[in-house]
Amino acid sequence: MKLSSILICPKCSSNLTKHLNHWHCENCQKTYPIIHGIHDFRCSPKNLEPNIAEAIQKFHQLTYQELLDLVLISKRLPKRINQKIKDYYSKEIERTETMAATFIQDAKIPNGRSVLDLGCGSGSS
Structure with missing residues (x-):
């Protein structure tokens, strides 16, 4: 069939x-x-765009977590998935710092030397 x-x-x-x-x-x-x-056969609500517009408008007033909540509301995902996404993004700086420290250590770059990063992102995904 x-x-x-x-x-x-x-x-x-x-x-x-x-x-x-x-x-x-x-x-x-x-x-x-x-x-x-x-x-993906989800039908997005008609009010999807206002949530994004509100996040942009309040960018300098809301915390990172509050902005993330606004965007996630518009996605209509299950609570469990929303929480996983929030957990992932709330640890982004920590993941990036760990990845950078590991790279510097493994590459044996002397203190005070420069590194040119030609990649995109932190490589921590």
């Missing part, structure tokens, strides 16, 4: 067409991504 024969659009109940990286509904033009093999 083909997956396309049993799936319908969560938004309008029409047939879906499978493409390489997404499903598409010709009726309502909604697209549902396939990310790392996971078919």
Whole structure:
């Protein structure tokens, strides 16, 4: 049985067409991504953008944790997943410092010398 024969659009109940990286509904033009093999048929609330806009507007007023909470609210993820994301990002500086210290130690870079980092991110993901 083909997956396309049993799936319908969560938004309008029409047939879906499978493409390489997404499903598409010709009726309502909604697209549902396939990310790392996971078919995401969640329908985002219409008020998704205001949460992001509010986070941008309050960037200098809110703490990092409060901004993260605002963004995560718009994602409509299970509480367990939200907590894992919060835990991960709250330890980002610690992970980066540990990775940098390990690199400096393993590369045997003398004190006072310079290093040119050509990578992106901290390599701690």
